[in-house]
Amino acid sequence: MTSAALERHNVDSLLEHGSIYPSEGGQYSFRVIGPCCRLFDREELPWPCSRLAWRSKEPSWRRIGCRFVADIASRRCPSYAVEILQPGTKPTKTVLTLFSRRLTAEVQEWWYSKLPRSKEASNYLP
Structure with missing residues (x-):
């Protein structure tokens, strides 16, 4: 593999709703419904472990x-x-995470922000 093939691509915009893209390996195609964030459910941790910090x-x-x-x-x-x-x-x-792509700092702040401004209705695009 060349270094260009191993290089991660930075993402600074969203994929458009309804657009169709091939998968990285080309086995299937997918139609974008919209962006979402993956959440980890702490209730799914095995008992008796109960904290993220063990x-x-x-x-x-x-x-x-x-x-x-x-x-x-x-x-x-x-x-x-x-x-x-x-x-x-x-x-x-389903939900698909594009691990071969990296969010730029600005888009990552929009996607997973904890700031109060992120909850405003006008903040629907990065």
Whole structure:
């Protein structure tokens, strides 16, 4: 592989709703429904582990903090609600994270922001 093939592409804009793209390997195509963020559900942690910071083993009823947090594995990459289009099968709706792409700092702040301005209705595009 060349260094250009290993280089990650920076993302500074969103994929348009309804647009169709091939997958990285070319096995299928997908239609973009819209951008979304992947959340990690702390309730899915195995018992008796209850914290993201594994300090001690506590019963599940003593969990602290937010239940849903941004998934750190996909926080720097764009995720989209998509419809997988495979020849000869029924289209399937799922969430697809494009790990070969990296969000620029400005777009990442918009995508996973904790700032109060991010909740304004006018902030629907980066």
